Amino acid sequence: MATSTVEPSTYIAPPPAEETYYEAHEPTILGGGFILAVFAVWELYPAIFGLSKGMKLFFATPSDIIAALYSLLILNEKLPMVGTIWQHFNASTGTFLFGLGLSIIVALPLGVVLGRSQTVDAMFDPFITAFNATPRLVFLPIVLIWFGVGFWTVIAIVFLGAVFPLLINTYAGVKNADKLLINVVRSFGANEWQINKLVVLPNSLPFIIAGLRLAIGRAILGVVVAEFFGGTEFGLGVIMVQASQSYRVDILFAVLIIFMVVSLLITAAVKQIENRLSRWRPAKIKTF
Amino acid sequence: MSSYISAENINLTFRPKNREAVTALSEFNIDIEQGQFVSIVGPSGCGKSTFLNVLLGLIPPNTGVMSVNGRTVTGPGTDRAMVFQEFGLLPWRTVAHNVELGLELQGVAKGPRRETCQGFIKMVGLTGFENHYPHELSGGMKQRVGLARALASDPDVLLMDEPFAALDAQTRDIMQAELLRIWHEAKKTVLFVTHQIEEAVYLSDHVIVMTKRPGRTKKLVPIDLPRPRDYEMRVSPRFNELKLEIWNELKDELSVGGDEDSGHA
Amino acid sequence: MNAWIYEKRRLLLGVAAVILFFLVWEVIFSGLVKLNPLFMSKPSLIWSGFMYDLKSGKVLFELMVSVRPFLFGFIAAVVVGIVVGTFMGWRQKVGYALDPLMTALYASPLVAVAPLVIIIFGVGVPGKTFLIFVLSVFPFIFNTYAGVKAVDQLLVNVVRSMGGNDKDIYFKVIVPSVLPYIIAGGRYAIGRALVGILVGEFYAASAGIGYMIAFYGDMYAIDRMFAYILIMMVIAVAFTEGIRWAERAAFPWRVGM
Ligand SMILES: Nc1ncnc2c1ncn2[C@@H]1O[C@H](COP(=O)(O)OP(=O)(O)OP(=O)(O)O)[C@@H](O)[C@H]1O
Ligand SMILES: [Mg+2]
Numbered sequence: 001m002a003t004s005t006v007e008p009s010t011y012i013a014p015p016p017a018e019e020t021y022y023e024a025h026e027p028t029i030l031g032g033g034f035i036l037a038v039f040a041v042w043e044l045y046p047a048i049f050g051l052s053k054g055m056k057l058f059f060a061t062p063s064d065i066i067a068a069l070y071s072l073l074i075l076n077e078k079l080p081m082v083g084t085i086w087q088h089f090n091a092s093t094g095t096f097l098f099g100l101g102l103s104i105i106v107a108l109p110l111g112v113v114l115g116r117s118q119t120v121d122a123m124f125d126p127f128i129t130a131f132n133a134t135p136r137l138v139f140l141p142i143v144l145i146w147f148g149v150g151f152w153t154v155i156a157i158v159f160l161g162a163v164f165p166l167l168i169n170t171y172a173g174v175k176n177a178d179k180l181l182i183n184v185v186r187s188f189g190a191n192e193w194q195i196n197k198l199v200v201l202p203n204s205l206p207f208i209i210a211g212l213r214l215a216i217g218r219a220i221l222g223v224v225v226a227e228f229f230g231g232t233e234f235g236l237g238v239i240m241v242q243a244s245q246s247y248r249v250d251i252l253f254a255v256l257i258i259f260m261v262v263s264l265l266i267t268a269a270v271k272q273i274e275n276r277l278s279r280w281r282p283a284k285i286k287t288f
Numbered sequence: 289m290s291s292y293i294s295a296e297n298i299n300l301t302f303r304p305k306n307r308e309a310v311t312a313l314s315e316f317n318i319d320i321e322q323g324q325f326v327s328i329v330g331p332s333g334c335g336k337s338t339f340l341n342v343l344l345g346l347i348p349p350n351t352g353v354m355s356v357n358g359r360t361v362t363g364p365g366t367d368r369a370m371v372f373q374e375f376g377l378l379p380w381r382t383v384a385h386n387v388e389l390g391l392e393l394q395g396v397a398k399g400p401r402r403e404t405c406q407g408f409i410k411m412v413g414l415t416g417f418e419n420h421y422p423h424e425l426s427g428g429m430k431q432r433v434g435l436a437r438a439l440a441s442d443p444d445v446l447l448m449d450e451p452f453a454a455l456d457a458q459t460r461d462i463m464q465a466e467l468l469r470i471w472h473e474a475k476k477t478v479l480f481v482t483h484q485i486e487e488a489v490y491l492s493d494h495v496i497v498m499t500k501r502p503g504r505t506k507k508l509v510p511i512d513l514p515r516p517r518d519y520e521m522r523v524s525p526r527f528n529e530l531k532l533e534i535w536n537e538l539k540d541e542l543s544v545g546g547d548e549d550s551g552h553a
Numbered sequence: 554m555n556a557w558i559y560e561k562r563r564l565l566l567g568v569a570a571v572i573l574f575f576l577v578w579e580v581i582f583s584g585l586v587k588l589n590p591l592f593m594s595k596p597s598l599i600w601s602g603f604m605y606d607l608k609s610g611k612v613l614f615e616l617m618v619s620v621r622p623f624l625f626g627f628i629a630a631v632v633v634g635i636v637v638g639t640f641m642g643w644r645q646k647v648g649y650a651l652d653p654l655m656t657a658l659y660a661s662p663l664v665a666v667a668p669l670v671i672i673i674f675g676v677g678v679p680g681k682t683f684l685i686f687v688l689s690v691f692p693f694i695f696n697t698y699a700g701v702k703a704v705d706q707l708l709v710n711v712v713r714s715m716g717g718n719d720k721d722i723y724f725k726v727i728v729p730s731v732l733p734y735i736i737a738g739g740r741y742a743i744g745r746a747l748v749g750i751l752v753g754e755f756y757a758a759s760a761g762i763g764y765m766i767a768f769y770g771d772m773y774a775i776d777r778m779f780a781y782i783l784i785m786m787v788i789a790v791a792f793t794e795g796i797r798w799a800e801r802a803a804f805p806w807r808v809g810m
Binding site: 038134139145247 | 563566569571574649650651653654656660661662664666667668669672744747751752755756766769770771773775778782785786789790792793794
């Protein structure tokens with residue numbers, strides 16, 4: 001099993017040879033190639049081997065999906081359900097931003113308080129642990145009863161999804177602030193606010209950004225599932241349910257790909273910010 | 289060849305992926321008799337650790353022959369053991385279990401293995417820390433675990449890569465004395481890499497001065513101080529002469545800035 | 554000693570806060586505010602609702618319905634995740650090839666396939682199993698991959714230099730290095746698997762803990778609904794904290810890392 005990690009040749013090097021184009025770009029070529037291969041098999045399988053009648057209903061080839069994406073996103077054609085894809089996209093984006101924003105407004109101050117006070121922290125800890133461990137989706141039925149079908153239920157689910165990672169990371173970052181540095185600043189006469197500004201905030205910023213990255217992922221997840229069940233008229237999640245019920249697998253996958261691309265773009269962007277902000281930090285400290 | 293450890297014209301070039309090749313050893317030669325204590329000094333990055341790894345059998349040289357006791361080195365063997373520069377302790381094992389590693393791999397039963405290792409743990413002054421994990425130890429303590437581990441497997445050749453670098457001055461003095469005692473009693477051949485000229489002179493029969501990278505043997509300085517050595521000897525005129533001689537050989541190799549090696553120093 | 558007092562104080566404060574929470578909840582709706590049972594419940598009512606369903610055997614029954622697909626899906630995720638992750642870390646080329654696709658899949662909200670999965674596999678055990686598998690396999694893949702890549706070459710060399718063979722290297726270096734990564738992956742995977750079971754049971758099912766929550770919600774039986782929500786919370790906390798505890802107990806050497 002383990003031989004290759006052990007081989008001295010990997011430890012030292014391959015025999016002397018000029019590096020070829022392939023060697024220089026191996027990860028990209030292999031990674032991109034594999035994705036292309038998956039798409040090729042997916043595209044060609046039904047053409048070559050055929051599909052049973054039942055399966056045909058659930059199948060869309062990459063070309064079908066691309067065609068759907070093109071007609072929906074570029075030509076802005078009407079969906080067989082209601083409205084255009086952009087209307088749904090905007091609805092989901094609104095929910096996402098609203099819910100995420102709300103969670104930021106709540107999580108940051110609360111996180112700082114928890115991080116700075118041992119007593120408050122100890123009292124909140126069981127609740128935060130419990131809510132963070134539980135999939136927030138479990139509260140959907142009660143949220144539906146409290147907020148009624150529609151917009152606010154979806155917002156509540158997105159909020160519940162995003163708030164805990166943000167809260168926990170802010171709290172961890174604040175708590176992690178170096179006691180020595182705090183004392184140094186205090187010895188120069190800094191007050192509580194200045195301590196927060198000079199030491200605590202710069203120290204916790206990378207943690208907060210890492211929390212934000214997690215929160216964004218959870219918020220997107222929240223948008224999807226809340227729109228599945230939340231009863232709003234518009235939203236990409238709504239489209240997915242309706243598309244699958246009417247066997248429009250091409251539309252279903254098209255929306256899935258939109259979600260994927262948006263998630264990857266946002267995650268990558270936040271990751272960039274995170275790396276920039278964490279440069280001073282030794283790599284050892286892990287955020288979660 | 290009659291010598292016990294011999295390196296003949298060893299060349300070794302690292303070719304890391306996507307980075308420039310580094311020639312660590314070039315036409316490297318060495319001859320060491322059995323039972324000798326030999327120190328190697330040289331500029332940082334000149335290939336000292338690399339040579340020890342070749343001798344240990346972890347890195348095959350590109351060309352040249354490395355042999356111990358008349359047999360060509362083709363891989364690791366229980367006749368050689370190394371005290372690694374970066375400790376190399378298994379983080380999930382306690383001190384005692386780390387020290388037992390060599391005997392465990394040789395298939396020694398648990399009871400005798402524990403007993404043997406207890407002695408070495410005591411020798412390096414870590415009694416009471418048997419059940420600590422490496423992350424609970426200071427740098428110097430980790431280094432001593434590495435030393436106990438190498439000694440416990442009872443090798444004929446002991447390779448030591450800056451083993452006392454992480455120790456405080458007092459512990460270092462004690463460990464030096466202990467090492468000399470073990471070497472003398474157990475009749476081992478020791479190869480000892482250090483940056484401290486004083487330490488090299490105090491401990492060794494011969495001191496090898498290496499050139500800057502790519503490393504080559506520049507000078508073999510015999511240390512003609514009588515044994516057993518004691519602490520006072522360090523202030524004797526002959527001791528200082530030898531120190532100066534080695535320093536003069538070494539200082540030409542230590543150029544700061546400007547040359548290709550500055551990035552590694 | 555100090556740390557001990559600190560820990561105890563922390564625990565006491567936590568327990569006190571939880572008790573206080575339920576007390577205040579109970580007191581508020583026992584006079585201060587009129588309880589509208591279609592909208593809200595209180596701990597004593599939730600408890601009697603829970604006891605009722607417990608005695609009738611319903612709780613156990615619904616639990617069993619949910620547990621089976623959970624186990625199947627999760628075990629499949631463990632096995633597939635470890636195998637794929639090991640391959641990716643072990644053979645650099647495999648790692649290069651699979652990394653981008655896996656990253657894309659991991660970063661995207663895969664629950665979105667739930668409607669399709671349920672249409673293809675149905676609402677029974679196979680559909681839920683597949684959903685749970687899809688959601689929980691990626692933490693295992695990525696953590697195993699990271700763990701295998703992070704194996705310290707120096708430690709491999711140490712064991713080799715002392716005469717260890719491939720088997721020794723495998724069992725004395727690689728397994729202990731990678732195991733904590735896999736277990737930590739399990740902690741993430743559990744949460745995602747629970748999402749899987751909830752989505753599956755909310756979406757279309759006729760039994761199971763998730764179904765009961767939705768069902769009692771539809772019936773406006775708020776006390777029962779809360780009872781099942783709390784059951785779900787207890788299960789989730791037990792799993793995550795259980796794994797955390799096991800991590801600390803099994804890997805004490807990681808504390809300082
Ligand atoms: N695995 C490796 N891959 C690539 N280059 C390496 C590797 N190991 C060592 N080198 C290079 O080989 C040269 C010699 O390294 P080596 O570790 O032998 O130096 P050293 O003499 O032990 O230095 P120091 O006294 O600082 O420990 C260095 O320039 C180093 O960068
Ligand atoms: Mg070195």
